[in-house]
Every structure is written in C-alpha cells, then in structure tokens.
Amino acid sequence: MTKIKLCGLTRPADIAAANELRPDYIGFVFAPQSKRHVSGAVAAELRRALRPDIRAVGVFVDEEIETVARLLRSGIIDIAQLHGREGDDYIRRLQDATGHPVIKAFRVESPRSLEDAAASAAGHILLDAGAGEGRAFDWQLLRDFPRPYFLAGGLTPANAADAVRQLHPCALDVSSGVETGGRKDKEKMAAFVAAVRKEDGYEQP
Numbered sequence: 001m002t003k004i005k006l007c008g009l010t011r012p013a014d015i016a017a018a019n020e021l022r023p024d025y026i027g028f029v030f031a032p033q034s035k036r037h038v039s040g041a042v043a044a045e046l047r048r049a050l051r052p053d054i055r056a057v058g059v060f061v062d063e064e065i066e067t068v069a070r071l072l073r074s075g076i077i078d079i080a081q082l083h084g085r086e087g088d089d090y091i092r093r094l095q096d097a098t099g100h101p102v103i104k105a106f107r108v109e110s111p112r113s114l115e116d117a118a119a120s121a122a123g124h125i126l127l128d129a130g131a132g133e134g135r136a137f138d139w140q141l142l143r144d145f146p147r148p149y150f151l152a153g154g155l156t157p158a159n160a161a162d163a164v165r166q167l168h169p170c171a172l173d174v175s176s177g178v179e180t181g182g183r184k185d186k187e188k189m190a191a192f193v194a195a196v197r198k199e200d201g202y203e204q205p
Helices: 012-021 040-049 065-073 088-098 112-117 160-167 186-200
Strands: 003-006 023-031 056-060 081-083 102-107 125-126 151-153 171-174
Touching: 003 012, 003 125, 003 186, 012 023, 012 112, 023 040, 023 171, 040 056, 065 081, 065 088, 081 088, 081 160, 088 102, 102 112, 112 125, 160 171, 160 186
Parallel strands: 003 023, 003 171, 023 056, 056 081, 081 102, 102 125, 125 151, 151 171
Antiparallel strands: none
16 A cells, blocks of 8 residues: 655645545655745644554654654654765664654656665665756656655656556655645645555545
C-alpha cells in the first residue's frame, strides 16, 4: 500500500482538509528560504489541530541538529526530513539523540546519486528531481532500485496513479502539485489522495 504525504501545509484550512482526507503524513517546512516556511510556533498550533493518527514531518535544509531535535522532542513533529548537505554522521547523531526516524532527500541526477541514496544511513529516503520546484525526473532510473523510498517531484492528481502503478514506492510526497495560486487546494488534495487509493484498491473508511 502506497502511503501519502501532503507537504507544505501552512494554514488551519490545510489541516482541516488533511484531517478529512487522512493522509499518512503531512509536512511542515522549516527552511526559511521556502515560500511555504512556517515557524515553530505556527507549526505547534497547526499540529494541535491535526488528527493524532496523521504523522507530522518537519522539512529542514542544513539546520542545526539541536534545533531539529527540539522540534522532535516537543512533539511538534514526528519525523525529520533533510534536504541539505546533511551526511550520515549528522543523520546518525540526530536519530541517536531523539529516537525518531529521519527521511533523507536525494536529487536524482545520475546513477551515482542513486548509489548514494541506496547507501544512506537514514531510516527512510526520498527521491526528488530538485528542491521543491515541482518537476519530475526520469522514473526509468528507478528500475531495480534496491530499497523502499518516498517519491517526490512533479506529482499531481493526473500522474499519481501512474507513479503507483509503475514504481510501487512506499510513499508519494506532493506539495505544489496540489496547489492553486501558491496555496493548498482542497479539491486537488482530495483528487490526489483518491487517485492513489483507487490504484491501490483502498477505500476510505
């Protein structure tokens, strides 16, 4: 069963939509350079309104370990997703210090980048075309990839089912593909979730 992550939530309306759609994960972006950036205080408020069975992921780019660890220990997030130059030493230190899982993101640019992803010390890996630009990479590169992964980059309600059918990733991670005018669009979010679950033969309870 392919899990679903709706990333870059910033408003109470986004949380209300997620509570209704019940993805497996939602994401808060803590990287200041992102247009979807939220502060710790805003994330805490949004987290309080989130269904307890939906896991919250924090997205970071080269953040200090203690800052990430503090958000994990406080319960604002359950998982850290790293999009910078964080290496295996950083990942091990963060996992050991908090006991929480880490998702390490890799840009799929060549077979070498996939080798690095396969060897990562992170509990989970995410394969993307870039850093939130909303573009896809050549999925054919993932044939015979040896470990489970989150797939991101260029995903939309129109191609979500194809991604599940062709690749069987452990999760799909979508952000800009379910937005209109830079804001999360509930109808697009619902269409994305429905497409994934229909392909998986899952019916919403």
